[in-house]
Amino acid sequence: MTQEAHVTQGPLTTEAGAPVADNQNSETAGVGGPVLVQDQLLLEKLAHFNRERIPERVVHARGAGAYGTFTVTADVTPYTRAAFLSEVGKETEVFLRFSTVAGNLGAADAVRDPRGFALKFYTEEGNYDLVGNNTPVFFIRDAIKFPDFIHTQKRDPYTGSQEADNVWDFWGLSPESTHQVTWLFGDRGIPASYRHMNGYGSHTYQWNNAAGEVFWVKYHFKTDQGIKNLTQGEANRIAGEDPDSHQRDLRQSIERGEFPSWTVQVQIMPAADAAGYRFNPFDLTKVWPHEDYPPIEIGRLELNRNPQNVFAEVEQSIFSPAHFVPGIGPSPDKMLQGRLFAYGDAHRYRVGINADHLPVNRPHATEARTNSRDGFLYDGRHGGAKNYEPNSFGGPQQTGRALWQATSADGPTGNHPTPVHAEDDDFVQAGTLYRLMPEEEKERLVAGLAGAIAPVSREEIAERAIGNFRKADADFGKRLEAAVQALRG
Template sequence: MTVQDRTTGPLTTEAGAPVADNQQSQTAGPGGPTLIQDQLLLEKLAHFNRERIPERVVHARGAGAYGTFTLTKDMSQYTRANFLTGVGKQTETFLRFSTVAGNLGAPDAVRDPRGFALKFYTEEGNYDLVGNNTPVFFIRDAIKFPDFIHTQKRDPYTGSQEADNVWDFWSLSPESTHQVTWLMGDRGIPATYRHMNGYGSHTFQWNNADGEVFWVKYHFKTDQGIQTLTNEEADVLAGKDPDSHQRDLRESIERGDYPSWTVQVQIMPAADAPNYRFNPFDLTKVWPHADYPPIEIGKLELNRNPENIFAEVEQSIFSPHHFVPGIGPSPDKMLQGRLFAYGDAHRYRVGINADHLPVNRPHATTANSHGRDGLMYDGRHGGAKNYEPNSFGGPAQTDRPLWEPVAVSGHTGDHVTPSHAEDDDFVQAGNLYRLMPEDAKQRLIDTLAGFISQVTRDDIAQRAVENFRKADEDYGKRLEAAVQALRG
């Protein structure tokens, strides 16, 4: 049924009865009080009161589109995932972009990481790759995530984001130095969703038909080229058009200018990981391309807009635990926490049957579980038995896990992750700074100094500057001078 088909014919109630008058509510006489028997009025007001669901705590502000992933290099040497086998294989996708810290009504053109959440509707089930437009993140352990987000959100007393909270946490969490350098640099404010890269960010497991294990990182390189906004340009755009990124994405697809990304992976043999020069599962680190060169494997194109933003963008769910055969998790501690947190958030926010919604359910196969009932259950299972094993022809286990086991040993406890030779919180931030041309370095310094200068306590400001000095002496020296100039 098309949108046009749904807008023809008589107006009805939710139960399908035709509506005689949608302009006047029923009253006791021409000027009398409204009657409770007016079921249309009650239905409309009650539905209106419930039109919103809780917004995402993070990534609330977003836009999305459907597309196609086309495989250009067979990867069966590394993974048994069906959608990564056979050159030319095409898989339907849905990609949701977002900002992280802002609420649902926040503007698009702000300095903030961008979510890059991609759903592959594969023949073996949905595979969700939940990443960002940066290859690293602020922290490496999920236990710190609620604290980190609290510093980015509104202060419980002032009701505003506070520089004191942001820099107090960042300065006490030196592992954030690398991501902060990314965020405060030129790529911190993408011009549009189309003009930025995407990254899986985490390390994931691939395993092939022979059971061999590889660690991988995903890269999505924009074919439109990187375009960014300066602080001044973003301030103007955010005020003039808060919906700038969402509008740009929708309109580009409407006119047939389909955005695309070249998909690459870095692949590390499992045997390399224990003795690699830094922890390969640390989300605050990148794998240098000289060590593991990116391999081009496909193209991602967005070519269809959603028909209803609420149904298909707001109610879309992405969970890192949605794997398919041949792909699995790694010991990345942030990823391990997200395996629980994302699914739990969606069960609370959208409901226990969120996976039944059209945007979330499998498109290339059929879900065949024993899960039943709960809010908004659609009765899809009919009278089939709801347990396993059963002798009534119900679905049964395959006896083959989606991913290969990882060896673990030692006593349980709150362990510090074992150090590798170059497990340092500052090396890669310094490397990133030194890669920048002089004009980009100056913009980075100006942006950081403008933010740090808002801190009310000298000790927090000084601690923040010292982390950047540890990354690079010139970085810290210039930043300190800039902050002092602004603070007076």
């Protein structure tokens, strides 16, 4: 039976067979508003996607981690009331998990792939998780497209291999990916180690201060070891000789007492600036140019203690962008909104409903007080205490104060595209990034992209992919087209 015999004709449907009207945009409360729980297609896709593999993570399966400290170096109380950021010199214990995205648990470290940068702060107000990458942007701007995107990066259901046709078909049909793909195939696409790369919160988050004022922020973690990358040739050799290269380097550097560290910076945007900003500040495929909002140093992150058991502390560690503390909250970023559901759902399936009770995941500087009981691997910690609220038996009570400030939402519900601001398009920042590169880096970028596009079997898929880079910069597209043609003979 041929592959074509398995193709299903007709409209895209839900699992229940109902036709899908819009598979590109999540349903929101007005244009630019938060995503609605009533968007059952979004929830169905994300929930199904989270359960497609057992027991390893569907994405970010290959990882390493370490404990350390975050130290505040600047006063940020005018912007946030978060207790762990309340005074200069204050230290908070952290756990940081690095990872690749596409590879499985046994894959090599030295590959061209984004790197996860998932950070857990064990604060006195509960755990705060910041789930980011080593790039400031991402491939897509709406979580409803995430399962489709990852399917193109994983093994094809027919061939069992990653297929260039799938990868470039999706990227070509999703031009918002052009910026991130330019990052991925640039010199920083293969870090030499986890220590020699930056980290980014990537998403936009809300900070709010004691007076209730709101600010939008982006996090940057600048490596103090300096940026160091691998060429494709170096990576190919290392991946074959030592698949565990990044994990080994991190562990051994800490064993030697050479503790890796990062200077922590934030970009801060007053809430009133967001509506009129030239780029949509909540679009994950865009950066805030530094000339608009210069990064401000706020702290230092150091890793200084290795896990004693990789499975217990790295594989069973869980991170969720929904884990906020007072003074920090979400933004209308549609990728972030989807991840607020998807990460917790993935952990409840993969590790279990009581994953938060494990030593690496539970709060270290305070105590979790909930009414959740029972479930797989429940340890009985609550004894006979009542499991409802309010109660008359001294149980925990609500505070009445939200962790973050409310944001306005108006307009009809519907599957709205992400709002477009004055200078928004899918190519402008990719073109800017290309033009900032030295000539030698441009040559390596074009060569890397050409090598990845040349194996595509269908001409229209290759041309559409090249066309996106041509729209970013005419010289970029012209050189890429010539390089692909040369490889194809």
